[in-house]
Amino acid sequence: DAKTTQPPSMDCAEGRAANLPCNHSTISGNEYVYWYRQIHSQGPQYIIHGLKNNETNEMASLIITEDRKSSTLILPHATLRDTAVYYCIVRVPDYLQGAQKLVFGQGTRLTINP
Amino acid sequence: EPEVTQTPSHQVTQMGQEVILRCVPISNHLYFYWYRQILGQKVEFLVSFYNNEISEKSEIFDDQFSVERPDGSNFTLKIRSTKLEDSAMYFCASMPRTGGTYGYTFGSGTRLTVV
Numbered sequence: 724d725a726k727t728t729q730p731p732s733m734d735c736a737e738g739r740a741a742n743l744p745c746n747h748s749t750i751s752g753n754e755y756v757y758w759y760r761q762i763h764s765q766g767p768q769y770i771i772h773g774l775k776n777n778e779t780n781e782m783a784s785l786i787i788t789e790d791r792k793s794s795t796l797i798l799p800h801a802t803l804r805d806t807a808v809y810y811c812i813v814r815v816p817d818y819l820q821g822a823q824k825l826v827f828g829q830g831t832r833l834t835i836n837p
Numbered sequence: 838e839p840e841v842t843q844t845p846s847h848q849v850t851q852m853g854q855e856v857i858l859r860c861v862p863i864s865n866h867l868y869f870y871w872y873r874q875i876l877g878q879k880v881e882f883l884v885s886f887y888n889n890e891i892s893e894k895s896e897i898f899d900d901q902f903s904v905e906r907p908d909g910s911n912f913t914l915k916i917r918s919t920k921l922e923d924s925a926m927y928f929c930a931s932m933p934r935t936g937g938t939y940g941y942t943f944g945s946g947t948r949l950t951v952v
Contacts, residue, residue, distance in 0.1 A: 765945050825941065
């Protein structure tokens, strides 16, 4: 089973920042936090990942709390194309245990409104 | 940007028939996966494949399922005798190698409809 908790749905206005929370209170010291999204019925798309420092790339920012028990994915200027289901997944990095499966939960259905 | 390519995008088959879903992973990737998603449900892991053998498989991946990498580029999922409950989106994914903290690259999926 997934080791994360996410709200089932969220709404955000176009052009505003979308902040998606994730709780992972049982995360272990060597587990990373990964975010993926799934637009309609397409294949999941990797967004970003992090261990304990905040991370930013061209798609999003990831803020991880100091105790690592929760994180927030930030889409800084949401567009209609960001409407999707967003998945927060914790896993041990592959360099420790070899490539492993992803365990998907239900995710957060984010709707961007015009 | 490199892509994982899946064909066909939609396949309709009769119950009891064999079906082969095809995937072309990214060329320098070494780890390959199949996932499925029944309509309205979670994305579920089926199988992982590395170095020409199965690394891990789920309970869903029973004797009716098999995977193959026949020619070094294609990665196929075969369902020998399809059931109605095999109707789902099937996603192929690949990853470059271990030794890092990479994300997966997923294909756009094959919608399998068993009638």
